[in-house]
Amino acid sequence: MSAFPYRLVATDLDGTLLRADESVSARTRDALAAATEAGAAHIVVTGRAVPWTRHILDDLGYEGIAVCGQGAQVYHAGEHRLLTSLTLDRQLAGLALSKIEAEVGPLALAASRDGLEGEVLMGPGYRAHAGPLPYVPYEDPAELWAAPLTKLYLQHPTLSDDELTHAARATVGSLVDVVMAGPGVVEILPLGLSKATGLSLAARRLGVKAAETIAFGDMPNDIPMFGWAAHGVAMGNAHDELRAVADEVTASNEEDGIAVVLERLLSV
Numbered sequence: 001m002s003a004f005p006y007r008l009v010a011t012d013l014d015g016t017l018l019r020a021d022e023s024v025s026a027r028t029r030d031a032l033a034a035a036t037e038a039g040a041a042h043i044v045v046t047g048r049a050v051p052w053t054r055h056i057l058d059d060l061g062y063e064g065i066a067v068c069g070q071g072a073q074v075y076h077a078g079e080h081r082l083l084t085s086l087t088l089d090r091q092l093a094g095l096a097l098s099k100i101e102a103e104v105g106p107l108a109l110a111a112s113r114d115g116l117e118g119e120v121l122m123g124p125g126y127r128a129h130a131g132p133l134p135y136v137p138y139e140d141p142a143e144l145w146a147a148p149l150t151k152l153y154l155q156h157p158t159l160s161d162d163e164l165t166h167a168a169r170a171t172v173g174s175l176v177d178v179v180m181a182g183p184g185v186v187e188i189l190p191l192g193l194s195k196a197t198g199l200s201l202a203a204r205r206l207g208v209k210a211a212e213t214i215a216f217g218d219m220p221n222d223i224p225m226f227g228w229a230a231h232g233v234a235m236g237n238a239h240d241e242l243r244a245v246a247d248e249v250t251a252s253n254e255e256d257g258i259a260v261v262l263e264r265l266l267s268v
Contacts, residue, residue: 009035
């Protein structure tokens with residue numbers, strides 16, 4: 001068997017590494033372990049902030065570096081500490097929000113606060129995903145801006161995720177970044193921030209280059225990561241925008257798409 005061709009395996013979480021029940025299959029765990037034994041590091045790169053990621057990493061026995069919050073947070077899972085954290089300029093975010101609402105009408109809002117224990121705030125009308133992830137409801141809009149934030153979440157009563165993303169990006173794309181990270185998840189981020197930003201920082205700490213990296217994802221927020229990595233693999237369930245820029249498309253997250261590719265590379 002020849003050497004595994006990559007030194008870094010970067011995987012998104014939701015819709016990629018995780019199945020719908022937030023578990024990671026035994027087959028995928030084994031394939032990642034085999035890649036690690038062959039000399040590659042595995043790094044999680046997720047849109048989730050650290051408080052919504054930590055329990056998954058702990059369950060995996062993951063002790064390395066993870067990129068969270070769409071690249072805003074580089075987190076050392078083994079030491080349970082933030083290595084870097086970038087926050088959203090709240091004044092700029094408020095301006096962007098007012099411009100978007102002037103264009104498309106009122107939005108339902110949520111936000112991730114900065115830090116290891118940063119709360120996720122959810123405002124009136126925001127549709128939370130079913131599951132165990134904790135959040136704090138708020139009624140007074142001032143609560144949204146009371147502490148440093150990593151990002152804002154937007155929902156519109158009638159526009160689709162794609163429509164809202166495109167409208168927001170066209171309106172405030174020179175002020176902030178706007179990404180669609182999953183069903184019902186449209187986010188405002190600091191301008192220039194992406195998963196590629198955080199991944200490049202983490203890779204530098206590991207002494208690994210973009211040319212030595214394979215990345216797996218499923219949503220448009222993974223596009224910058226695919227642009228940075230040598231090889232981008234879209235899951236079978238991936239959004240069309242990501243599939244269009246991927247180097248290959250594998251099976252879905254429910255069908256062990258990561259394992260399918262890693263097993264093939266390991267067997268060459």
